[in-house]
Amino acid sequence: MAGKEKRRNAAALDGDEQRLRRKQEETALLLRRIKGFVRWVVEEVAAGRSPSIVIHRYRNYCSAADSASPSPCSCSYDAPVGTDVLSLLHKDSQTSRLNVLLRVLLVVQQLLQQNKHCSKRDIYYMYPSIFVEVAVVDRAINDICILFKCSRHNLNVVGTTSILLMGWIRFVEGEKNVNCMKNVNAASSIPVSIEAIKDLVSVAHYILVVEKETVFQRLANDKFCERNRCIVITGRGYPDIPTRRFLRYLVEQLHLPVYCLVDSDPYGFDILATYKFGSLQLAYDANLLRVPDVRWLGVFTSDFEDFCLPACCLLPLSAEDRRKAESIIARCYLHKEAPEWRSELEAMLQKGVKFEIEALSARSISFLSDKYIPQKIKQGRHL
Numbered sequence: 407m408a409g410k411e412k413r414r415n416a417a418a419l420d421g422d423e424q425r426l427r428r429k430q431e432e433t434a435l436l437l438r439r440i441k442g443f444v445r446w447v448v449e450e451v452a453a454g455r456s457p458s459i460v461i462h463r464y465r466n467y468c469s470a471a472d473s474a475s476p477s478p479c480s481c482s483y484d485a486p487v488g489t490d491v492l493s494l495l496h497k498d499s500q501t502s503r504l505n506v507l508l509r510v511l512l513v514v515q516q517l518l519q520q521n522k523h524c525s526k527r528d529i530y531y532m533y534p535s536i537f538v539e540v541a542v543v544d545r546a547i548n549d550i551c552i553l554f555k556c557s558r559h560n561l562n563v564v565g566t567t568s569i570l571l572m573g574w575i576r577f578v579e580g581e582k583n584v585n586c587m588k589n590v591n592a593a594s595s596i597p598v599s600i601e602a603i604k605d606l607v608s609v610a611h612y613i614l615v616v617e618k619e620t621v622f623q624r625l626a627n628d629k630f631c632e633r634n635r636c637i638v639i640t641g642r643g644y645p646d647i648p649t650r651r652f653l654r655y656l657v658e659q660l661h662l663p664v665y666c667l668v669d670s671d672p673y674g675f676d677i678l679a680t681y682k683f684g685s686l687q688l689a690y691d692a693n694l695l696r697v698p699d700v701r702w703l704g705v706f707t708s709d710f711e712d713f714c715l716p717a718c719c720l721l722p723l724s725a726e727d728r729r730k731a732e733s734i735i736a737r738c739y740l741h742k743e744a745p746e747w748r749s750e751l752e753a754m755l756q757k758g759v760k761f762e763i764e765a766l767s768a769r770s771i772s773f774l775s776d777k778y779i780p781q782k783i784k785q786g787r788h789l
């Protein structure tokens with residue numbers, strides 16, 4: 407065990423150094439490309455020409471799939487589905503899009519030169535009268551990522567979210583020693599920069615992602631990790647980019663299976679789908695942020711009967727729930743990649759009911775940790 411851990415440590419150290427060197431090289435290259443691009447725009451304007459640039463449009467999914475005859479669509483994780491042409495001198499709506507892009511690019515250039523980080527909200531407040539709203543900055547950041555074929559973290563534009571985790575894992579993040587193994591049942595809320603992580607060590611057998619913080623706390627109270635060799639994290643609802651990157655990083659480094667536990671309702675399913683397929687807004691980056699092998703542990707509509715829950719735990723789907731479920735069922739990725747997920751969602755819609763993970767407490771307060779999760783994992787009852 408000790409020898410195995412040592413070897414893993416040595417391999418990790420080499421990997422950490424390589425990663426740091428690669429990051430420095432990537433930043434230097436990106437800076438050169440940004441400078442070259444800005445110089446080209448200035449020269450074009452100085453020469454009286456109207457510089458125009460082409461931005462690829464990406465779409466990782468659409469809601470056009472029909473169960474009777476699933477028509478092929480052009481959605482892709484790698485290839486663009488179209489283009490937008492942005493011009494500076496033409497007085498149309500795209501003019502301001504390029505103007506915003508250039509302003510945000512100057513901020514990014516400063517960040518990279520000074521090795522600093524900031525959020526899209528920070529950038530918005532630098533020119534609020536020009537940007538009007540944060541969504542405008544958001545689109546410009548996407549445009550820049552697509553133009554320079556990079557991700558938001560390469561631009562140093564990242565939020566400062568903390569990751570909530572516990573279990574059999576330890577690592578060093580910058581100067582900070584994060585050792586969850588000291589007390590595997592204690593929840594740690596840690597602001598994590600993937601680039602600063604090194605010496606990652608884990609003896610976990612799997613990673614469990616839970617939708618809600620309340621469920622995470624339930625597992626912490628039940629000392630779930632003491633009895634189960636795992637790492638538990640939560641994205642507290644829809645996962646943000648740092649949480650998704652962190653999960654992806656863990657999967658790549660530790661090669662562990664990932665199980666996801668969400669409510670049995672269309673929102674829970676959408677959160678699950680965000681982990682597996684990525685979001686539409688960050689379609690150009692979906693392939694780097696998603697965890698394709700995530701397994702859906704529950705809760706399923708069928709769990710209600712399988713685990714003999716009282717009828718009062720079931721809630722009827724609202725009209726809004728139905729609309730959302732129907733639009734999700736039509737997503738092309740379910741047809742192409744996860745037909746069994748689609749069938750489960752159809753069953754939910756057919757039965758017209760939903761229930762929350764916490765409803766399992768109706769059996770007993772620790773039923774979720776004592777029976778439900780260990781049993782389902784052991785018996786392979788997941789999709």
Ligand SMILES: [Zn+2]
Nearest residue numbers: 468479481738
């Ligand atoms: Zn599609």
